[in-house]
Amino acid sequence: MLRITNLFAKVEEKEILKGLNLTINAGEVHAIMGPNGAGKSTLGNVLSGRDGYEVTDGKIDFNDKDLFALSTEERAREGLFLAFQYPVEIPGVSNMEFLKASVDAKRKHHGQSELSAVEFMKLARETSKRVSLDQAFLKRGVNEGFSGGEKKRNEILQMMLLEPSLCILDETDSGLDIDALQIVANGVNEMRSPERSFIIVTHYQRLLDYIVPDFVHVLANGRIVKTGGKQLALELEEKGYAWLEEEAV
Amino acid sequence: MSDFQQLALQLATQQQSPVWLNGLRAQAAVDWQKVIWPTRKTEHWKYTSLASLQKNVPAQWAVANDSWQQDVEFVAVDAHRLVFVNGIFDAASSSELPAEVVLFSQANIAQQAVIEQYLGKIVRGEQHVFATLNNAWMNEGIFVHVPRGQIFSRPVYVVHVSTMSTQPASVNQRLLVVLDENSQAEVIEHFVSTAERQNIFVNALTEIVVGDNAQLQHYRLHLEEENIQHVGAVHVNLLRNARMRGFTLALGSRLKRIDYQINHRGQGAELDLQGVYLPRNNQMVDYHTNVQHWVPHCTTNEVFRGIIADSAQAIFNGRIYIHPLAQKTLAELSNKNLLTSNKAEVNTKPELEIYADDVKCAHGATISQLSSTALYYLQSRGISRSEAEVMLSFGFINELLQQVAEPAVRDYLLPRLAVLFGRDQTLLEMAD
Numbered sequence A: 001m002l003r004i005t006n007l008f009a010k011v012e013e014k015e016i017l018k019g020l021n022l023t024i025n026a027g028e029v030h031a032i033m034g035p036n037g038a039g040k041s042t043l044g045n046v047l048s049g050r051d052g053y054e055v056t057d058g059k060i061d062f063n064d065k066d067l068f069a070l071s072t073e074e075r076a077r078e079g080l081f082l083a084f085q086y087p088v089e090i091p092g093v094s095n096m097e098f099l100k101a102s103v104d105a106k107r108k109h110h111g112q113s114e115l116s117a118v119e120f121m122k123l124a125r126e127t128s129k130r131v132s133l134d135q136a137f138l139k140r141g142v143n144e145g146f147s148g149g150e151k152k153r154n155e156i157l158q159m160m161l162l163e164p165s166l167c168i169l170d171e172t173d174s175g176l177d178i179d180a181l182q183i184v185a186n187g188v189n190e191m192r193s194p195e196r197s198f199i200i201v202t203h204y205q206r207l208l209d210y211i212v213p214d215f216v217h218v219l220a221n222g223r224i225v226k227t228g229g230k231q232l233a234l235e236l237e238e239k240g241y242a243w244l245e246e247e248a249v
Numbered sequence B: 001m002s003d004f005q006q007l008a009l010q011l012a013t014q015q016q017s018p019v020w021l022n023g024l025r026a027q028a029a030v031d032w033q034k035v036i037w038p039t040r041k042t043e044h045w046k047y048t049s050l051a052s053l054q055k056n057v058p059a060q061w062a063v064a065n066d067s068w069q070q071d072v073e074f075v076a077v078d079a080h081r082l083v084f085v086n087g088i089f090d091a092a093s094s095s096e097l098p099a100e101v102v103l104f105s106q107a108n109i110a111q112q113a114v115i116e117q118y119l120g121k122i123v124r125g126e127q128h129v130f131a132t133l134n135n136a137w138m139n140e141g142i143f144v145h146v147p148r149g150q151i152f153s154r155p156v157y158v159v160h161v162s163t164m165s166t167q168p169a170s171v172n173q174r175l176l177v178v179l180d181e182n183s184q185a186e187v188i189e190h191f192v193s194t195a196e197r198q199n200i201f202v203n204a205l206t207e208i209v210v211g212d213n214a215q216l217q218h219y220r221l222h223l224e225e226e227n228i229q230h231v232g233a234v235h236v237n238l239l240r241n242a243r244m245r246g247f248t249l250a251l252g253s254r255l256k257r258i259d260y261q262i263n264h265r266g267q268g269a270e271l272d273l274q275g276v277y278l279p280r281n282n283q284m285v286d287y288h289t290n291v292q293h294w295v296p297h298c299t300t301n302e303v304f305r306g307i308i309a310d311s312a313q314a315i316f317n318g319r320i321y322i323h324p325l326a327q328k329t330l331a332e333l334s335n336k337n338l339l340t341s342n343k344a345e346v347n348t349k350p351e352l353e354i355y356a357d358d359v360k361c362a363h364g365a366t367i368s369q370l371s372s373t374a375l376y377y378l379q380s381r382g383i384s385r386s387e388a389e390v391m392l393s394f395g396f397i398n399e400l401l402q403q404v405a406e407p408a409v410r411d412y413l414l415p416r417l418a419v420l421f422g423r424d425q426t427l428l429e430m431a432d
């Protein structure tokens, strides 16, 4: 699914990722943990192709294609999805219109016809129920005035509609109340399948009680410095990151 | 006198009007010969050239025709409707009118007296060049009088259709709205053209008095495109505790200049004015607004937004003037512009002149490109860059459109502007 080899990336002339390696096979769930500023969101942005994130070395294969040859929108249509740590508010653009445009873009890319407005409304309403978002949120501006938790659920709603093959969730659990955490976790678990992989960036091992990962990685100083199973998250909860960063240097 | 002035004067003499308007017209014709024709050096005409009027003077009156019906759709509102085609009243397309809405030529003696009391008086203080011309050119007009304590249950909807003329031709429009105390009304002015190549020059002047405790909702929609030349103005006096909620929109054309002159003349008056301008191709739009606070305790909230595409040009000059007596004024003016091409141009100048010390005022203007973060967010969902740009541009004005109070106006504009921006209109309608 995804093979990252020796990735180096800079933001504003500052080197953030420094030789990162990571391989994710179809069907796997990988958790990435690590201290603030380690480069977790940077990795997500590099994967989705954000301007200003300059890759200086390394390569990434996504479904046997060179990821860097694809534009941001092509990556999305090919099945890469990034749930933002900070979803963007876009007043004036209705959530409904936005969601339909993205679903249609993907469908067209795969040679399918656009959904009719009626078909799409039905799909969007059903899906918003799955993340317990009231239908009123479909009419509002994209994320406009949504609470932190509502924004995160709107990200999951998009993920469900787009049915990506690789889902990157950047701290989707931050700011969620206990019920919302459960909703998001259930949503992810429902979507788990042998063809779909997840990268779950989180600071809290609690989420991993709900979404049980196959692997847990620690990203520090721009590299994966440790990889383990689910128990690693518990160990980190207890000991923090200092011991790993020391090891890594 | 310039060529235009000369020929305009001849046109004035050809106009037939009710005799009781002759005095006003004659005086205006005298004044017109003395006005200084605006050039790029004239204050408030710096960025807007009148060369196109001079070059091809619309030296005859436009005549009516009825080729427009297929092209023009009305706002779907249950209203007292008056339709003018090339400046000529079209009774067949208009609805039956209540006694309070009349043409000048139909006004009874009592109404004539009220018209004479206000006509040309509200505008006089500002004496705009084209207002003088409008007076001199006047043959007809619409008078809306909302008597004391009365609430109009239906809006007054005035449609001005321009169609192509064999020669460049002129149209003169006049509207006088008087709201007596404690009355309420809604007035929609809708300018529209057929899709032909246009050669009409429209001079459209509106005078409004909102009396004590009266409330007015006013719309002025300029949807004529391309070669139409439109110079228009709305002059308003707000009396004690009067409230006006105004909305205006302009697509661009060869010449489109609209002035709003609003005076807070009675304490406690409130003004909400929102505007949107959308010039494209080689078009231009010039909005000049001037809100004057003469007395204490009045409020102004003014928001204008423009999207300037291709090699279009926009001018926004928004002035708020707080006179020395106008203590406790609250005034805000915001103007935001979005340039969607690097050949697009905007000249924005918010001016706040404050001569009272106990006031709260704010103003600001911005010129921006689309937010790169928002573009990235949309692209990260598979939406192409170009589509994302269109969505964000439309979103920028949609914020104001969503606040339009009259649902029929909103429903009329949304799908039409959505088409202009290539948006899916069914989805916009269904999301409601």
Ligand SMILES: Nc1ncnc2c1ncn2[C@@H]1O[C@H](COP(=O)(O)OP(=O)(O)OP(=O)(O)O)[C@@H](O)[C@H]1O
Binding pocket: A011, A012, A014, A016, A034, A035, A036, A037, A038, A039, A040, A041, A042, A043, A052, A085
């Ligand atoms: N656009 C940017 N401009 C300047 N510096 C940036 C930019 N984006 C990221 N950085 C810097 O890169 C480093 C890594 O940031 P990143 O957001 O990837 O960290 P993170 O691991 O996601 O942290 P957190 O756990 O706090 O979300 C930080 O030092 C951050 O300040």
Ligand SMILES: [Mg+2]
Binding pocket: A040, A041, A042, A085, A170, A171
């Ligand atoms: Mg982060």
